[in-house]
Amino acid sequence: MTFGTAVRGAASVSHPVKAEGSEKANPVLEVRNLVVEFDTDDGRLRALDGVSFSIGRGEVLGVVGESGAGKSLTGMSVSRMIQPPGHIAGGEVLLAGKRIDQLPPREMRQIRGKRIGMIFQDPMTSLNPLFTVGDQLAETMRVHLSISRRAAWQRAIELLDEVGVPSPADRVNAYPHELSGGMRQRVVIALAMCAEPELIIADEPTTALDVAVQAQILDLLARICDEHGTSMMLVTHDMGVIADIANRVAVMYAGRIVEIGTCDEVTNAASHPYSQGLMGAIPTLEDRNEPLLQIPGSMPRLSAIPRGCSFNPRCGQAFQRCTIERPSLLYADGRQVACHLYDSVTGDEPT
Amino acid sequence: MKQDMAVNQPDTEPHVVVSRLNHHFDLSGGLLARALRGGERKLLHAVADVSFSIERGETFALVGESGSGKTTIARILAGLMPARSGEIRIDGRPIRAAAARDEGLAVIQMVFQDPYASLNPRWRVGRIVGEPIRALPQTERIRRVAELLELVGLHALDAGKYPHQFSGGQRQRIAIARSLSANAPLLVCDEPTSALDVSVQAQILNLMRELQGQFDLTYLFISHNLAVVRYMATKIGVLYLGRLVEVAPASRIFSAPRHPYTQMLLEAVPGKGRERTSIKGEMPSPIAPPSGCPFHPRCAYAIDVCRKVTPEFRNGNACHRADELELPGTAAAVG
Ligand SMILES: Nc1ncnc2c1ncn2[C@@H]1O[C@H](COP(=O)(O)OP(=O)(O)OP(=O)(O)O)[C@@H](O)[C@H]1O
Ligand SMILES: Nc1ncnc2c1ncn2[C@@H]1O[C@H](COP(=O)(O)OP(=O)(O)OP(=O)(O)O)[C@@H](O)[C@H]1O
Ligand SMILES: [Mg+2]
Ligand SMILES: [Mg+2]
Numbered sequence: 001m002t003f004g005t006a007v008r009g010a011a012s013v014s015h016p017v018k019a020e021g022s023e024k025a026n027p028v029l030e031v032r033n034l035v036v037e038f039d040t041d042d043g044r045l046r047a048l049d050g051v052s053f054s055i056g057r058g059e060v061l062g063v064v065g066e067s068g069a070g071k072s073l074t075g076m077s078v079s080r081m082i083q084p085p086g087h088i089a090g091g092e093v094l095l096a097g098k099r100i101d102q103l104p105p106r107e108m109r110q111i112r113g114k115r116i117g118m119i120f121q122d123p124m125t126s127l128n129p130l131f132t133v134g135d136q137l138a139e140t141m142r143v144h145l146s147i148s149r150r151a152a153w154q155r156a157i158e159l160l161d162e163v164g165v166p167s168p169a170d171r172v173n174a175y176p177h178e179l180s181g182g183m184r185q186r187v188v189i190a191l192a193m194c195a196e197p198e199l200i201i202a203d204e205p206t207t208a209l210d211v212a213v214q215a216q217i218l219d220l221l222a223r224i225c226d227e228h229g230t231s232m233m234l235v236t237h238d239m240g241v242i243a244d245i246a247n248r249v250a251v252m253y254a255g256r257i258v259e260i261g262t263c264d265e266v267t268n269a270a271s272h273p274y275s276q277g278l279m280g281a282i283p284t285l286e287d288r289n290e291p292l293l294q295i296p297g298s299m300p301r302l303s304a305i306p307r308g309c310s311f312n313p314r315c316g317q318a319f320q321r322c323t324i325e326r327p328s329l330l331y332a333d334g335r336q337v338a339c340h341l342y343d344s345v346t347g348d349e350p351t
Numbered sequence: 352m353k354q355d356m357a358v359n360q361p362d363t364e365p366h367v368v369v370s371r372l373n374h375h376f377d378l379s380g381g382l383l384a385r386a387l388r389g390g391e392r393k394l395l396h397a398v399a400d401v402s403f404s405i406e407r408g409e410t411f412a413l414v415g416e417s418g419s420g421k422t423t424i425a426r427i428l429a430g431l432m433p434a435r436s437g438e439i440r441i442d443g444r445p446i447r448a449a450a451a452r453d454e455g456l457a458v459i460q461m462v463f464q465d466p467y468a469s470l471n472p473r474w475r476v477g478r479i480v481g482e483p484i485r486a487l488p489q490t491e492r493i494r495r496v497a498e499l500l501e502l503v504g505l506h507a508l509d510a511g512k513y514p515h516q517f518s519g520g521q522r523q524r525i526a527i528a529r530s531l532s533a534n535a536p537l538l539v540c541d542e543p544t545s546a547l548d549v550s551v552q553a554q555i556l557n558l559m560r561e562l563q564g565q566f567d568l569t570y571l572f573i574s575h576n577l578a579v580v581r582y583m584a585t586k587i588g589v590l591y592l593g594r595l596v597e598v599a600p601a602s603r604i605f606s607a608p609r610h611p612y613t614q615m616l617l618e619a620v621p622g623k624g625r626e627r628t629s630i631k632g633e634m635p636s637p638i639a640p641p642s643g644c645p646f647h648p649r650c651a652y653a654i655d656v657c658r659k660v661t662p663e664f665r666n667g668n669a670c671h672r673a674d675e676l677e678l679p680g681t682a683a684a685v686g
C-alpha cells in the first residue's frame with residue numbers, strides 16, 4: 001500500500017495528539033456487543049450487529065467505512081440520540097466504567113453536554129439561530145457547571161479565543177448566521193468542550209468545510225484532545241483526516257466492525273480484505289500510474305445481509321466457511337480482525 | 352467511437368485555448384433597484400482574466416477553494432452560460448460559448464457533481480443517453496446507446512429503466528455515457544465523484560482514465576480533493592478569487608509549487624500529520640477583493656509591493672516573489 005509513506009514520512013514532526021496508544025486498563029468509553037434495530041414495514045432490520053470497541057483516555061478513535069456502514073448510528077447509540085423506530089436492542093455502553101445505556105433520559109441529558117460533547121457535520125444542528133453565540137455558551141456552562149452568569153460569560157470569551165475565533169469579545173455577541181461556516185464549526189467545538197467532557201463524538205466535523213478551514217479545524221481538534229486529555233470518536237469518510245489525528249482506526253462494514261488497529265497498521269497494512277480494498281481505492285498525493293483498487297459490487301441493504309461473512313460476495317479471498325459462518329472480531333498480530341483468513345484456531349493460515 | 356472533430360485539424364495550436372475569460376455577476380439587483388437606492392453597482396468578479404490551454408488527450412484540473420470560480424468557468428466552457436468577455440477556441444475554431452449547444456454535435460459535454468439532479472427523473476435512461484444524438488435515425492441511436500451503456504459498465508437493457516432505479520455511482524456512469532454519446536472531444540467534469548463513496552469514486556475515476564486512453568479524450572476536471580486531482584490531472588490551474596495564480600504540469604505543482612497559495616492548498620491536505628504553518632484565515636469577499644495581490648492578506652511572504660500592485664500572470668504564475676521563494680512541495684513529506 002502506498003498510502004502510508006506520505007503519512008509516516010512526517011513522523012518526526014508528528015502531531016502531538018498522535019503521541020501514545022490507549023490505556024487499555026481504564027478506557028473512557030467501552031462498547032460491548034451493541035445491537036441497534038429498526039422496526040420497519042419490511043420487518044425488523046438490524047443496523048448495528050454486535051459492535052464492540054473501547055477508547056482510552058486522550059485517545060482519538062477514527063471510524064471509517066462506506067456510506068450506510070453504521071458509523072453515525074454507533075456515535076448516536078453512545079450518546080443515546082437514536083430516534084424511533086430505531087432502538088438499542090442489546091449490548092452495553094460504559095462511560096468511565098459505568099453503564100450509561102440504561103440510564104433514564106433525564107440523567108442521560110445530564111451526561112450529554114457535560115461528559116460527552118457532540119460535533120456534527122452541519123454546525124446548525126448544534127446551534128440555535130435565535131440566540132447569540134455567547135448566550136449559548138454561557139447557558140450550556142450554567143446548566144452543567146456551578147458557575148456564575150458573569151464567570152460563564154467571561155469563560156465564553158476565553159473559549160472563543162481558544163478555538164480561534166478572532167476578536168472574541170465582539171464575536172461573543174454575534175448570532176450564528178453572522179459567522180462563516182468555519183467560524184460556526186469553531187463555536188460548536190467550543191460548545192462541545194465548554195463543560196470539559198471526557199469524550200467528544202465528532203461525526204464528519206470537517207466534511208462541509210473548505211480545505212484550508214478543514215485543516216485549521218483538524219489542528220484545533222487535535223490540540224484540544226492533547227491539551228485537555230479528551231478522548232474522541234471521529235467519524236469520517238476521509239482517510240487523510242484519520243491519518244492526521246487518529247491513534248486507532250475502526251473499519252465498519254454493514255453494521256459490524258471488521259477491523260480495529262493502530263492508524264499505522266490499518267492505513268499501511270490492513271488485514272481485512274475489505275479494509276485493504278478501501279485503502280487501495282483512495283487516491284493519495286503520490287504519483288502513481290496503476291489504477292486504483294476497485295471493490296466489486298456494493299454494500300448490501302440491511303434487508304439482504306448475506307449469510308456468513310457479510311462481505312463474502314465482494315471478497316476475492318472468500319472460501320466456503322465465509323458463506324456459512326459469521327467471523328467474530330478476534331485478536332491477530334495485536335490487532336482485531338473479523339475474518340476467517342486470520343482465525344488460526346481452525347488452522348486456516350492467512351494468505 | 353471516432354473523434355470526428357479531429358479530422359483535418361492542423362496542429363498549429365493547442366486543442367482548447369481559453370483567452371482572457373471574464374465573468375461577473377451583478378448583485379445590485381437591476382437598474383430600477385439601483386436607481387431607487389441610489390447605490391453603486393455591486394459586481395462580483397467570479398472569473399477575472401483567465402487564460403489557459405489544453406492539449407488533446409490531456410486532463411487539465413482546476414483547483415481552488417470554494418467560490419474561487421471553478422464552476423463558473425466550467426459552465427461557460429460547456430456553453431451553459433455566456434461569458435461577459437473572452438474567447439474560447441477549439442482546434443483553432445472560435446466557438447460562441449452560448450451557441451455550442453445548437454451546433455448539431457455539441458463540442459463540449461459536461462458531467463456534473465450531483466448525479467441525482469443532472470438526470471431528468473421522468474426520462475428513461477435510453478432517452479437521457481441518446482439526447483445529444485437525437486438527430487440520428489432511431490435504430491442507429493438505439494444501437495449507439497446500447498454500445499455506450501456497455502462501455503461504461505452498465506447493461507444495454509438498462510436503457511429502459513429510470514434514473515431512480517440506479518445507485519449514485521451507476522447514475523454517474525449514465526451521465527458519462529450521455530456525455531460520450533455526441534463524440535464530444537472535450538469533457539468538462541465538475542466534481543464528478545464528490546457525491547460518491549470512495550469505493551464508487553475509484554470505479555468512476557478508473558473508468559474515466561480508461562475511456563480517455565481509449566478515445567483520446569480531453570478533460571477539464573474540477574475537484575476540491577487534491578489527491579483525486581493528483582490521480583487524474585496532467586496539468587493543473589490554481590484559482591484564487593477568480594484569478595489563475597499558477598498553471599503547471601501536475602507533478603511540478605506537487606513537487607515544487609511556485610505560488611504561496613498553491614503551497615497553502617498542498618499543506619491543507621489532511622494526512623501529513625504535521626503542524627501546518629502557512630494556513631491563515633479564510634478567503635476574502637469576492638465583492639471587495641483586497642488591493643494588490645488578492646492573496647496578500649493571507650500570505651506569509653507578502654511584502655510592500657504585494658499590497659499595492661496586482662501581479663501579472665507571467666511564466667506560469669502570478670506572484671511578485673515567485674523567483675526568489677523556494678516553496679516546499681508534498682515531496683518533502685514523502686520518505
Ligand atoms: N430511520 C431509519 N430507518 C431504517 N434504517 C435506517 C434509519 N436510519 C438509518 N438507517 C440505516 O442504518 C444504517 C446505518 O446508517 P448510518 O447513518 O449509521 O450510516 P453511516 O455509516 O453514518 O453512513 P454515511 O457515511 O452515509 O453517513 C444504514 O443502512 C441506514 O439505511
Ligand atoms: N448565479 C450567481 N449569482 C451571483 N453570484 C454567483 C452566481 N454563481 C456563482 N456566484 C459567485 O461566483 C463566485 C464563483 O462561484 P463558483 O460556483 O464558480 O465557485 P466554485 O469554485 O465552483 O466553488 P465551489 O468549490 O464551492 O463549487 C462565488 O463567489 C459565487 O458566490
Ligand atoms: Mg453518517
Ligand atoms: Mg463549484
